[in-house]
Amino acid sequence: MVLLDGKSLAAEIKEEIKKETAAIIDRGEKAPHLAAILVGEDPASQTYVASKEKACHETGITSSVYKYPANISEEELLKAVDFLNHDNEIDGFIVQLPLPPQINVERIISAIDPAKDVDGFHPENLGKMMTGQQGFVPATPLGIMQLLERYAIETEGKHCVVVGRSNIVGTPVSILMSRKAIPGNATVTLCHSHTQNLGEICRSADILIAAIGKPGFIKADMVKEGAVVIDVGIHRIPDESKEKGYFITGDVDFAEVSKKAGWITPVPGGVGSMTIVALLMNTLKAWKMKYQK
Ligand code: NAP
Numbered sequence: 001m002v003l004l005d006g007k008s009l010a011a012e013i014k015e016e017i018k019k020e021t022a023a024i025i026d027r028g029e030k031a032p033h034l035a036a037i038l039v040g041e042d043p044a045s046q047t048y049v050a051s052k053e054k055a056c057h058e059t060g061i062t063s064s065v066y067k068y069p070a071n072i073s074e075e076e077l078l079k080a081v082d083f084l085n086h087d088n089e090i091d092g093f094i095v096q097l098p099l100p101p102q103i104n105v106e107r108i109i110s111a112i113d114p115a116k117d118v119d120g121f122h123p124e125n126l127g128k129m130m131t132g133q134q135g136f137v138p139a140t141p142l143g144i145m146q147l148l149e150r151y152a153i154e155t156e157g158k159h160c161v162v163v164g165r166s167n168i169v170g171t172p173v174s175i176l177m178s179r180k181a182i183p184g185n186a187t188v189t190l191c192h193s194h195t196q197n198l199g200e201i202c203r204s205a206d207i208l209i210a211a212i213g214k215p216g217f218i219k220a221d222m223v224k225e226g227a228v229v230i231d232v233g234i235h236r237i238p239d240e241s242k243e244k245g246y247f248i249t250g251d252v253d254f255a256e257v258s259k260k261a262g263w264i265t266p267v268p269g270g271v272g273s274m275t276i277v278a279l280l281m282n283t284l285k286a287w288k289m290k291y292q293k
Helices: 006-026 043-059 074-086 105-111 123-130 139-150 170-178 198-203 271-291
Strands: 033-039 062-068 092-095 159-163 187-191 207-210 228-231 235-238 246-249
Touching (some): 006 043, 006 139, 006 271, 033 043, 033 271, 043 062, 062 074, 074 092, 074 105, 139 271, 159 170, 170 207, 187 198
Parallel strands (some): 033 092
16 A cells, blocks of 8 residues: 655655745745635634645745634625636735635636636636636645646556535536546546445445545555545544543544555645645745736
């Protein structure tokens, strides 16, 4: 079994980004700038935004965070988005999800300038991804594709099973795996909660991508011997015996599945690490689209 080490690969890519950013600054040009809008006090969202800030700091990308209370109105949040759309200093920004229930997420995402939408959630960027045009690919699917590409995992002609069809992970990664490109050219089956015979379908996968949101859902008897297993899930499981009071696990039963898989991502240190670095890649791309036309 080969561990698909997202943490080490992310460190390598960060070094590449750091060199590019240093060259930009050395030329006397403005460093790329990533901003984040953070609404409320959700601990997981705070952790994600802090990790993104840290990654920016490590790579020379300027970062800023705009914090708003959980009771912000949709109109006020739209104004905050509009402000960042027009702030020439900022090359790309994200609105950290989830948002509180009074906010219509689609409306907020659709208000982001597609040229600054480094999370790639705007319908224009999703459409560009569908049609193979230049745009921003959502960070988690982009991170997964980087992992496959840089580990030289063969995808052409393979059967890829994606479990989960969210707009941010499952559906976009299924499109990327089936597109006419490398990595890609796979035959893709997209599964969800209404899928029948899920175990059988998963067992036929050469590449199995789990984005379900249920800890340890993928068991060894759902995996083909030698398969590539990509675990997108992230769960904090309370555990008083741990220093932090919890441990992190994924959607795959790693202990059992790793005995059977040919390649597998760990959690933590797999897809999560790649997601952050993919966001930095998109930020650098936004900078290039703006200044290197
Ligand atoms: P989501 O929006 O909750 O979607 C979950 C998907 O799983 C849905 O399509 C759902 O089907 C499907 N599903 C649920 N139960 C199922 C079952 N029993 N059998 C088959 N399919 C089932 O989740 P998400 O946002 O994609 O996130 C998935 C996981 O990835 C979460 O643990 C999340 O924290 C993690 N995540 C990690 C990263 C990262 O950077 N590593 C990024 C994003 C998300 P229906 O559509 O039919 O409901």
